[in-house]
Amino acid sequence: MLRVLSAIIKIGLASLATGVVLSALNISAAELLAEIGLTPENVFELLQQGAAWAIPNIVLGSLVIVPIWLVTYLLRPPRN
Template identity: 85%
Template sequence: MLRLLSALVKIGLASLITGAILSALNLSAAELLAEIGLTPDRVFAALQEGAAWAIPNIVLGSLVIVPIWFVTYLLRPPRN
């Protein structure tokens, strides 16, 4: 858990520094997206489509994985 938190803090700090540098260079997210042929609306729509695809698949997979994990957890020998 500590590794995950540490990684998230590092990613956040790197993103903050990069954003500050790009802001100092008068670049915006909309300009960078326009350079590669995307609009903020198109990116948002793609994220929505991805979530609409992923969420049902995650739920479906968890209907199989969670009971298997639970039974395995119950049948493990106790730790000292």
């Protein structure tokens, strides 16, 4: 858990530093998206499409994986 929290904090600080540098250079997120041919609306739509595809597949996979994990966890020999 500590590793995950540490990684999240590092990513946040790196993102903040990058944002400060880009802001100092007068570069905005909309300009960067325009350079690659996207708009904020397109990005939001792509994220929605990705979630619409991923969520049903995650649920379907978890219907198989979770019971297998549960049985494996319950049948594991006890630790000291």
